[in-house]
Amino acid sequence: MARLMATISLAAASAFFAAQASAAPQCAARTDMVKALGEKFHESQAAHGLVNPSVILEIFVSDQGTWTILATDIHGQSCVITAGEGWDGAVMAGMPGA
Numbered sequence: 111m112a113r114l115m116a117t118i119s120l121a122a123a124s125a126f127f128a129a130q131a132s133a134a135p136q137c138a139a140r141t142d143m144v145k146a147l148g149e150k151f152h153e154s155q156a157a158h159g160l161v162n163p164s165v166i167l168e169i170f171v172s173d174q175g176t177w178t179i180l181a182t183d184i185h186g187q188s189c190v191i192t193a194g195e196g197w198d199g200a201v202m203a204g205m206p207g208a
Contacts, residue, residue, distance in 0.1 A: 136190040143180060143188040144170075151176045156199070171197045 138146075147153040153170035161167050161181065168180045168188075177197040182188040 137187060140180075140182050140186045140188040143190075147178055151178070153178055167191070171199070 144155075147170050151170075152172040152174065153176060154172075155168055156171040156177075157169040159167050164184050166182045168182060169177060170180065171177045175197045176193070176195050178193040179191040180188045181191050
């Protein structure tokens with residue numbers, strides 16, 4: 111499980127810095143990003159974790175099952191890592207190590 115989490119953390123950090131370097135339109139100030147996720151998708155923060163001292167990974171979900179994963183740096187810049195539909199928190203609770 112620790113190896114899986116390390117791999118996910120590395121992938122998230124890599125994607126975050128790649129998105130920042132290319133100035134992708136999926137990045138914005140965290141306050142703007144959170145507001146947009148709430149207004150457009152009715153998503154709110156369900157979980158967060160520290161990737162490294164400079165990046166936090168955040169998961170936003172809605173009651174309708176949409177979800178978004180953001181990486182936020184220490185300067186308040188957030189980038190969308192990925193998003194989707196069909197979030198089911200019960201599935202995560204049943205995974206080994208959960």
